[in-house]
Amino acid sequence: MEFYETTPRHDLTYSDVFLVPRHSEVGSRLSVSLAPRDGTGATIPIVSANMNSVTGPRLAATLARRGGLGVLPQDLTATDLDAAIRWVKDQPVPFDTPLLFRPEQTVTDALRQIPAIQGHGIVISEDGATLLGHLSSARLATALPDARLGDLLHGSVTWIDADDAPDGRAAFDLMVSADLEFAPVLRDGAIVGTLSRTSALRDTLYAPALDSDGRLRVAAAVGINGEVAERAAALVRAGVDVLVLDTAHGHQDGMLRAIRAVKGLGLDVPIVAGNVVTTAGVRDLVAAGADIVKVGVGPGAMCTTRMMTAVGRPQFSAVLETAGAARELGAHVWADGGVRYPRDVALALAAGAASVMIGSWFAGTIEAPGALETDASGRLYKESWGMASTKAVHDRFDRLDPYELARKTLFAEGISSSKIYLDPLRPSVEDLLDMITSGVRSSFTYAGASTVAEFQRNALVGIQSAAGYEEGKALPISW
Numbered sequence: 001m002e003f004y005e006t007t008p009r010h011d012l013t014y015s016d017v018f019l020v021p022r023h024s025e026v027g028s029r030l031s032v033s034l035a036p037r038d039g040t041g042a043t044i045p046i047v048s049a050n051m052n053s054v055t056g057p058r059l060a061a062t063l064a065r066r067g068g069l070g071v072l073p074q075d076l077t078a079t080d081l082d083a084a085i086r087w088v089k090d091q092p093v094p095f096d097t098p099l100l101f102r103p104e105q106t107v108t109d110a111l112r113q114i115p116a117i118q119g120h121g122i123v124i125s126e127d128g129a130t131l132l133g134h135l136s137s138a139r140l141a142t143a144l145p146d147a148r149l150g151d152l153l154h155g156s157v158t159w160i161d162a163d164d165a166p167d168g169r170a171a172f173d174l175m176v177s178a179d180l181e182f183a184p185v186l187r188d189g190a191i192v193g194t195l196s197r198t199s200a201l202r203d204t205l206y207a208p209a210l211d212s213d214g215r216l217r218v219a220a221a222v223g224i225n226g227e228v229a230e231r232a233a234a235l236v237r238a239g240v241d242v243l244v245l246d247t248a249h250g251h252q253d254g255m256l257r258a259i260r261a262v263k264g265l266g267l268d269v270p271i272v273a274g275n276v277v278t279t280a281g282v283r284d285l286v287a288a289g290a291d292i293v294k295v296g297v298g299p300g301a302m303c304t305t306r307m308m309t310a311v312g313r314p315q316f317s318a319v320l321e322t323a324g325a326a327r328e329l330g331a332h333v334w335a336d337g338g339v340r341y342p343r344d345v346a347l348a349l350a351a352g353a354a355s356v357m358i359g360s361w362f363a364g365t366i367e368a369p370g371a372l373e374t375d376a377s378g379r380l381y382k383e384s385w386g387m388a389s390t391k392a393v394h395d396r397f398d399r400l401d402p403y404e405l406a407r408k409t410l411f412a413e414g415i416s417s418s419k420i421y422l423d424p425l426r427p428s429v430e431d432l433l434d435m436i437t438s439g440v441r442s443s444f445t446y447a448g449a450s451t452v453a454e455f456q457r458n459a460l461v462g463i464q465s466a467a468g469y470e471e472g473k474a475l476p477i478s479w
Contacts, residue, residue: 011314042068042217061091074220335356
């Protein structure tokens with residue numbers, strides 16, 4: 001990357017910079033590879049943040065199916081984290097994970113999990129394997145809230161045999177010929193997944209992130225206090241593919257001890273550690289054994305660190321400087337936080353990040369943890385919160401005695417409750433991935449790059465005023 005006819009005199013955010021087009025021989029954005037090549041096995045440079053309101057097993061599986069990596073949060077109990085990892089590993093690769101409901105459950109139960117939007121649906125089963133029928137989400141919109149799902153099943157049961165859909169193109173053509181928008185997929189009479197026309201199409205455009213056994217990849221976070229090595233070893237036994245050692249201030253002795261302890265186990269999985277914003281932080285964490293360093297202090301939408309403590313650094317400059325240091329050491333960085341648009345993801349990659357970590361942007365999706373809620377105006381949302389907030393502290397330390405819990409809560413910071421509204425045009429994390437990767441692929445073509453490495457070499461970055469940034473936004477109203 002190089003700056004276009006300028007030298008920055010101060011640290012820069014993503015909003016402060018832009019990409020300048022240059023000569024390109026890349027004919028199509030579909031010929032671009034977004035694989036980060038950071039040792040994680042991901043095929044797109046997108047990682048979901050280890051926040052309780054962002055990454056659960058369902059989002060992690062969906063993200064891996066499209067080539068990204070979900071990081072399960074460390075606040076889950078050891079038992080729940082083990083179960084979440086194993087659940088992800090059990091999910092289908094070529095088909096979507098079915099949303100299963102029993103016939104006695106109601107329309108309200110279903111609409112807490114899936115919005116009444118075209119192209120989605122649920123599967124009705126008594127035992128999770130035997131198909132009783134399925135309902136499109138559009139059908140749920142026309143039913144009474146207290147109607148039993150089983151009572152809405154009428155007519156013959158339609159489904160797709162897994163052997164008739166060996167790949168995405170075959171599945172898409174089959175659904176078109178059968179006039180199906182959504183259908184369960186069966187193998188030997190048992191439910192193995194679901195398909196929509198859109199998911200079949202996506203199967204032709206994305207390459208899943210798979211482990212050596214052909215299962216979906218998943219990462220998990222570990223704090224730096226307590227029995228770090230034991231927890232890390234247990235996660236690897238459960239099948240985790242990437243370990244993320246995580247704390248707000250990563251450049252500290254506690255983090256270095258944790259990295260050394262985990263590295264010493266020889267677990268043969270990539271170790272991610274952070275967060276830091278300086279070259280010194282990168283050098284120390286990599287020297288301790290980190291393969292990837294997580295970069296970012298304070299740019300997240302749920303984070304109040306900079307306003308509370310004045311600590312942090314504008315994210316574009318932080319990524320640019322730390323990525324250069326990591327590259328010299330044979331390591332990588334993940335840009336953690338601060339992205340609001342696909343342009344920001346492209347800029348993080350241009351600055352040298354191997355992957356970009358996304359939090360609140362994913363929190364308001366169907367796959368994110370938590371049930372769908374409805375506000376007074378009828379808009380759907382999910383609740384989100386910061387990982388240093390009062391709510392997160394209570395969730396993390398709820399087994400402490402009241403005095404110790406009160407002491408920790410006294411110094412909590414961050415937003416404890418925020419409504420992240422579902423975008424009716426992009427309700428799924430996959431819809432957001434389509435938008436993000438489409439934009440980033442186009443960025444590559446403008447830079448004349450067909451790989452992440454080429455993009456990082458070719459990217460030409462300019463510095464702009466606030467007015468320049470505003471000029472780039474689409475007009476939200478008519479002339």
